[in-house]
Amino acid sequence: MEPVVAHSDRRPTLVMGARGSVGRFVIQGLLAEGVPVRASARRLESGQFPDGVEVFAADLTDPASLSPAFEGAGQVFLYAKHEGVGGVVEAARVAGVGRVVLLSSGSVVHPTSAGNAITEKHREVEAAFAAASDVVVVPIRPLVLATNALCWAHQVRAAGSVALYRPDALTAPIHERDVAAVACAALTGASEPVASGLLTGPARISQGDQVAAIGRAVGEPISVEELSRGAAMxxxxxxMEGWEGEAVLRFLDDAAAGNSPATPTVEEVLGRPAIGFDEWALDHAADFR
Ligand SMILES: NC(=O)c1ccc[n+]([C@@H]2O[C@H](COP(=O)([O-])OP(=O)(O)OC[C@H]3O[C@@H](n4cnc5c(N)ncnc54)[C@H](OP(=O)(O)O)[C@@H]3O)[C@@H](O)[C@H]2O)c1
Incomplete structure (x- = not known):
C-alpha cells in the first residue's frame, strides 16, 4: 500500500516517547498508514515495540544520544521537554530533520492560561523550535488530556471514592488517541495552523461527571469528596513539584470560572468528531478496577 505521506519527505519518521500514552498511538497510526517508523525510549527493554520498527535509545536532555535516532529521519514526533531543548533543536538541524511535530500544550494559545508556569515552559519550548528556521515545526496543542483522570485510579480502586479540588470545574478532556491522530496527520502533511489549533474533546464535562462516567464504565458508583485548595496542594x-501543583490548581480555578472551552479542531483535522469522555472511561475501565 502506498504510504499516505502528503508532503514529499519519504524518510523514516521517528517517534520519541513511543511508550507514552500519546506516543504509543502515534506509532500505531503511522504503521497503519504504511509509514516507515522508528521508535525511541530513554531505556530500551525487549518487546516494547511492534515488529518492523527500528528502535533507538534517546534522551531529550542528552543531545549526544539524539544523533543516531535523528540521522536519516525525515520527521520526528517528540514531547516538549524544557530541560536541554536548545540541544534538541540543534541536533535536529544538524541531522537534517525536515519536520518536528511537538506535543505541546493548548495553554500556549489559550488566553486565560497565560502566565501559568506550565504554559510558559511549553511556550519556551515552542519558541526554541520556532527559531530553527530550517526545520518545519508543528506544535500539537491539547488543552486537557483525559488521561489526567488516571491519577484518580488508586483512590477508586482502594476506596471507591475520589477527593477532588473544584469538582464542578468544566473542561473538555481529549482522548489520547485523538491527540495522536492529529499528530499523525501533522507528521504526514497537515500543517499549521490546521493541526496546531486548540485541541479538546467534543464537549465540556465537570470533574464530578467524569468520575460518574468512570463509575458507569466500571459498573460501580464512585463517591466524590471536595478538597480545599490547601488539601489539594x-x-x-x-x-509533582510545588510549582507544578500550583499551576494545575490555577488551571482548575480557570476551568471553574468557565474559561476552558470545547473546540472543533479534532473534527476539522480528522473529518470525524472527537471521542467523548464516556468512551475514554470505557477504554480505561480496567485501570479503575
Ligand atoms: N496533562 C494535560 O492535561 C496536558 C495538557 C496539555 C499538554 N500536555 C502534554 O502532554 C504530555 C503528556 O503526554 P502523555 O500523556 O503521552 O505522557 P506520558 O504517558 O507520561 O509519556 C511521556 C513520554 O515522554 C517521554 N519522555 C519523558 N522525558 C523524556 C526525555 N528526557 N527524553 C525522551 N523522552 C522523554 C517518556 O519516554 P520514556 O519511554 O523514555 O520514559 C514517555 O514516553 C505532558 O508532558 C505535556 O507536555 C498535557
Whole structure:
C-alpha cells in the first residue's frame, strides 16, 4: 500500500516517547498508514515495540544520544521537554530533520492560561523550535488530556471514592488517541495552523461527571469528596513539584470560572468528531478496577 505521506519527505519518521500514552498511538497510526517508523525510549527493554520498527535509545536532555535516532529521519514526533531543548533543536538541524511535530500544550494559545508556569515552559519550548528556521515545526496543542483522570485510579480502586479540588470545574478532556491522530496527520502533511489549533474533546464535562462516567464504565458508583485548595496542594505534592501543583490548581480555578472551552479542531483535522469522555472511561475501565 502506498504510504499516505502528503508532503514529499519519504524518510523514516521517528517517534520519541513511543511508550507514552500519546506516543504509543502515534506509532500505531503511522504503521497503519504504511509509514516507515522508528521508535525511541530513554531505556530500551525487549518487546516494547511492534515488529518492523527500528528502535533507538534517546534522551531529550542528552543531545549526544539524539544523533543516531535523528540521522536519516525525515520527521520526528517528540514531547516538549524544557530541560536541554536548545540541544534538541540543534541536533535536529544538524541531522537534517525536515519536520518536528511537538506535543505541546493548548495553554500556549489559550488566553486565560497565560502566565501559568506550565504554559510558559511549553511556550519556551515552542519558541526554541520556532527559531530553527530550517526545520518545519508543528506544535500539537491539547488543552486537557483525559488521561489526567488516571491519577484518580488508586483512590477508586482502594476506596471507591475520589477527593477532588473544584469538582464542578468544566473542561473538555481529549482522548489520547485523538491527540495522536492529529499528530499523525501533522507528521504526514497537515500543517499549521490546521493541526496546531486548540485541541479538546467534543464537549465540556465537570470533574464530578467524569468520575460518574468512570463509575458507569466500571459498573460501580464512585463517591466524590471536595478538597480545599490547601488539601489539594498537599495531595498533588505526592506526584509533582510545588510549582507544578500550583499551576494545575490555577488551571482548575480557570476551568471553574468557565474559561476552558470545547473546540472543533479534532473534527476539522480528522473529518470525524472527537471521542467523548464516556468512551475514554470505557477504554480505561480496567485501570479503575
Ligand atoms: N496533562 C494535560 O492535561 C496536558 C495538557 C496539555 C499538554 N500536555 C502534554 O502532554 C504530555 C503528556 O503526554 P502523555 O500523556 O503521552 O505522557 P506520558 O504517558 O507520561 O509519556 C511521556 C513520554 O515522554 C517521554 N519522555 C519523558 N522525558 C523524556 C526525555 N528526557 N527524553 C525522551 N523522552 C522523554 C517518556 O519516554 P520514556 O519511554 O523514555 O520514559 C514517555 O514516553 C505532558 O508532558 C505535556 O507536555 C498535557
Amino acid at each position: 498537599r495531595w498533588f505534592s505526592q506526584f
